[in-house]
Amino acid sequence: MLTDNQRRLFLKGATTIPILGGALLAVHTILRYFKPTMAGGLKATMAPPDEAGSADQIVANLADLKNPWDSKDFIYVRTSVEYSSRKTQGAKIPGFVVRLPNDVPGVDPGDQKTWFVVVQRICPHLGCTFNFITNPSELQGGYNYKPPEPVHPYFACPCHLSVYDPTRKQDNGTGTLLRGKVVSGPAPRPPRFMKFDIKDGQIVITDTEGGGVG
Amino acid sequence: MANLLERIILWLLGRPAWFRSLLPQRGVVGQLWHWFWNLGPSLWGWLVERWDKMDLFDESHTEKAKTNPWYSLGGMWYWVWMIVIISGVILMIYYIPVTDQAFRSVEEIQANWKWGLLPIGALVRGLHKYGADAFIILATMKCYRIWFTGDYKKPYELSFIIAMLLLIIGMYSGLTGYLLIWNQRALWATKVMATFPTYLDKNPAWIPGGAFINATNQGKTTAQILLGGTSIGPATVTRFYAFHFLLSFVPMIFFELRVYHRGFKRMNISHWAKFAVFAVILAVVIMIPAAQGSPANPEVTPNPILSDWYFLAMYHMLKLQDPYLATVLTVGVPALVLAALFLDLRPEKEWGKRQIANWIGIGGLIYFIVFSFLIINGIADIHRDAPLWYYSAGLFLLVGYFQDWGYVMKRDNKKWWETFHLFFVAFILIAMSANTLYHYFGDIREWNQPAKAAAAQLMAANKGMTLDVAFDHLEQTRPMLNLWMTPADALASGHPKGVELWKLHVFGWLACIVLGTAIGLVRWASKKDAEQAAVAAKLAAKAKPVGA
Numbered sequence: 073m074l075t076d077n078q079r080r081l082f083l084k085g086a087t088t089i090p091i092l093g094g095a096l097l098a099v100h101t102i103l104r105y106f107k108p109t110m111a112g113g114l115k116a117t118m119a120p121p122d123e124a125g126s127a128d129q130i131v132a133n134l135a136d137l138k139n140p141w142d143s144k145d146f147i148y149v150r151t152s153v154e155y156s157s158r159k160t161q162g163a164k165i166p167g168f169v170v171r172l173p174n175d176v177p178g179v180d181p182g183d184q185k186t187w188f189v190v191v192q193r194i195c196p197h198l199g200c201t202f203n204f205i206t207n208p209s210e211l212q213g214g215y216n217y218k219p220p221e222p223v224h225p226y227f228a229c230p231c232h233l234s235v236y237d238p239t240r241k242q243d244n245g246t247g248t249l250l251r252g253k254v255v256s257g258p259a260p261r262p263p264r265f266m267k268f269d270i271k272d273g274q275i276v277i278t279d280t281e282g283g284g285v286g
Numbered sequence: 287m288a289n290l291l292e293r294i295i296l297w298l299l300g301r302p303a304w305f306r307s308l309l310p311q312r313g314v315v316g317q318l319w320h321w322f323w324n325l326g327p328s329l330w331g332w333l334v335e336r337w338d339k340m341d342l343f344d345e346s347h348t349e350k351a352k353t354n355p356w357y358s359l360g361g362m363w364y365w366v367w368m369i370v371i372i373s374g375v376i377l378m379i380y381y382i383p384v385t386d387q388a389f390r391s392v393e394e395i396q397a398n399w400k401w402g403l404l405p406i407g408a409l410v411r412g413l414h415k416y417g418a419d420a421f422i423i424l425a426t427m428k429c430y431r432i433w434f435t436g437d438y439k440k441p442y443e444l445s446f447i448i449a450m451l452l453l454i455i456g457m458y459s460g461l462t463g464y465l466l467i468w469n470q471r472a473l474w475a476t477k478v479m480a481t482f483p484t485y486l487d488k489n490p491a492w493i494p495g496g497a498f499i500n501a502t503n504q505g506k507t508t509a510q511i512l513l514g515g516t517s518i519g520p521a522t523v524t525r526f527y528a529f530h531f532l533l534s535f536v537p538m539i540f541f542e543l544r545v546y547h548r549g550f551k552r553m554n555i556s557h558w559a560k561f562a563v564f565a566v567i568l569a570v571v572i573m574i575p576a577a578q579g580s581p582a583n584p585e586v587t588p589n590p591i592l593s594d595w596y597f598l599a600m601y602h603m604l605k606l607q608d609p610y611l612a613t614v615l616t617v618g619v620p621a622l623v624l625a626a627l628f629l630d631l632r633p634e635k636e637w638g639k640r641q642i643a644n645w646i647g648i649g650g651l652i653y654f655i656v657f658s659f660l661i662i663n664g665i666a667d668i669h670r671d672a673p674l675w676y677y678s679a680g681l682f683l684l685v686g687y688f689q690d691w692g693y694v695m696k697r698d699n700k701k702w703w704e705t706f707h708l709f710f711v712a713f714i715l716i717a718m719s720a721n722t723l724y725h726y727f728g729d730i731r732e733w734n735q736p737a738k739a740a741a742a743q744l745m746a747a748n749k750g751m752t753l754d755v756a757f758d759h760l761e762q763t764r765p766m767l768n769l770w771m772t773p774a775d776a777l778a779s780g781h782p783k784g785v786e787l788w789k790l791h792v793f794g795w796l797a798c799i800v801l802g803t804a805i806g807l808v809r810w811a812s813k814k815d816a817e818q819a820a821v822a823a824k825l826a827a828k829a830k831p832v833g834a
Contacts (some may be wrong), residue, residue: 074292074295074296076775078296078299081299082295083298093333096542099820103511106511107507107511108509110507119501120503121506121507121510122515122516122518123516124516125625129437130345132590135450147585152515152516152517152519153510153515153516154514154515154516154517154519154520154521155514155521156514156515156520158520161515161517161519161521163403163516163517163519164584164585166584166585191327197479197481197609198477198478198481198482198604199477199478199481199587200474200477200478200587200591201584201585201587202587210553216666216667218667229586229587230588230591231474232604232605233605233668245488256668257605257668258604258605258606258607258608258609258668259589260488260608260609267713272343283484283506284479284481284511285480285484285513285516285517285518
């Protein structure tokens with residue numbers, strides 16, 4: 073025969089489970105209200121985050137990038153996910169094309185695609201738009217970095233003073249070597265890449281690395 | 287059938303008792319076991335006791351407030367909060383939460399919303415902006431008052447915790463609020479803030495469960511929930527508009543419910559004081575009209591770019607830290623302050639009798655002011671500054687620790703070896719070894735090229751790498767305290783100084799933490815044992831018939 077105490081204990085235990093389950097369901101529902109693309113059920117816990125889509129876009133002419141360290145900044149429009157009735161929005165991603173000199177390791181005079189560094193200008197640290205600094209004194213005064221000899225231009229971010237060296241490569245955290253090695257500041261990885269093709273003397277962006285906040 | 291069910295239930299209920307019978311009832315293991323089973327009820331009891339004593343806006347210090355102005359901070363705080371809410375609701379009439387109209391609508395409010403010559407719009411917006419600043423200032427001052435007067439001590443912990451949470455909510459409300467203007471500062475601060483959580487998906491592999499947490503993508507999901515998509519846009523503005531109102535208004539409803547329920551006076555200040563506070567804010571509004579900046583442009587980050595004043599110190603910290611550590615610290619600093627509450631268990635409230643708490647407070651204030659000053663003036667040598675800050679933090683704690691130690695010795699009339707609090711020693715060791723490691727790995731990087739070259743050569747020779755690869759490896763030990771750097775990595779560098787330092791510090795920490803925890807547990811368990819024995823003896827005495 074169950075005593076009163078035992079009965080109470082059992083009933084308490086037995087009601088805890090549906091209450092906890094209900095609370096989990098409520099949390100899940102609220103999360104799905106805030107993020108409508110979230111998968112249902114248990115899948116929600118391990119679902120990949122939303123990523124922006126991309127389409128081919130012409131961004132620069134080779135004629136403008138004849139000399140070493142010629143650069144061009146451009147805006148690439150990427151289809152970004154938006155939780156609203158229109159589902160997507162065109163997010164502007166600023167980018168840089170930089171023509172490298174031939175003496176940089178990895179540049180092959182016979183292969184045009186190795187001549188250029190094409191990066192997203194979104195700092196992989198905390199998302200500011202970084203600059204292409206050609207003046208070493210500006211680099212030292214504004215970005216707290218004294219470049220070693222021989223001096224060449226660098227990418228540098230005004231927010232937290234990360235400086236990237238376009239002539240050198242670094243792992244992006246998934247095993248891909250990218251140009252723009254971090255030489256100063258808090259950034260954990262080189263800038264995100266843009267995949268490109270060269271067609272009819274023009275640089276065409278075909279894909280972008282995801283993961284950042286646009 | 288019912289009988290079978292009953293037997294199953296009895297069997298289920300019997301399990302804990304059976305497990306319990308396997309374990310000792312006394313000593314460290316026994317007491318930990320009791321503690322675990324009583325965790326729920328004891329936490330609930332703790333909360334209920336504090337809930338009754340909770341003091342949110344100094345409503346229980348009405349008498350003190352008449353003579354001591356520090357105790358009218360709570361009343362002023364609530365009054366300012368009301369000003370902000372009312373002016374905010376008035377602004378809602380003309381504000382348009384759409385990206386391409388938001389900036390224009392604020393301009394409209396500033397310039398064209400007039401009553402005769404009186405610029406109503408500009409005044410209301412100024413009151414809202416400077417009122418919010420006053421809210422943060424008063425909240426900070428109140429937290430500091432509670433901290434320095436020791437008013438957070440048992441059973442008033444909840445007053446301090448809620449005040450801190452309201453301050454954090456206020457800061458977050460400020461952040462969501464200033465995006466609504468849709469100017470440059472707002473856009474870039476929001477971007478930085480929204481990129482923060484993504485580092486929660488980058489836990490280093492040596493943290494237990496780190497890989498699993500990374501696989502859930504909860505950091506990115508948080509960022510996307512905040513922004514309403516993968517980038518800042520119209521959905522972000524409407525979301526922030528909703529969060530801004532929700533965060534500011536809902537806590538007020540709860541406070542009003544408590545006022546209604548308990549029947550106390552809402553603000554412990556006179557009407558004259560209320561008028562004075564309002565007049566001061568109004569004077570600031572008229573003297574320094576609220577700025578609007580230039581419209582948001584996602585293509586250009588201005589240099590320099592600053593956040594609102596209360597985030598400046600944190601912004602400076604971001605320059606000096608590894609981003610993962612910075613994210614953890616940003617979440618962790620308020621958590622650490624709340625935890626410090628429970629480390630300071632002595633009942634003394636007097637200023638001179640708890641110096642370590644004072645130094646934590648003063649140190650925090652100094653860092654806040656100095657960091658804000660440095661970032662406003664763009665002074666930072668990010669390769670050299672960080673060790674200085676770590677050292678000075680260790681120094682503050684060390685001074686406070688020795689002062690406190692001296693006080694305890696005097697109070698209890700004991701020799702130093704009788705009052706050796708291992709826990710704080712461990713704490714300071716951790717701080718100091720972090721400094722030393724930092725200094726060492728910084729040393730071989732930027733400002734000591736010969737040392738770096740020597741280290742690279744040694745490493746190349748020891749590990750059979752080319753000199754270039756060795757240099758690259760050393761460069762990854764950035765001057766920031768790097769959590770990815772494991773003891774194995776440090777040993778792999780092959781530098782004798784590095785190896786020795788790692789051994790010394792890792793074993794030093796471990797020994798201190800293990801010893802401190804063990805001694806604490808044994809003392810706690812023996813106290814509990816004594817309490818239980820006393821209760822048992824009382825019961826036995828009661829059960830004994832009189833005169834037997």
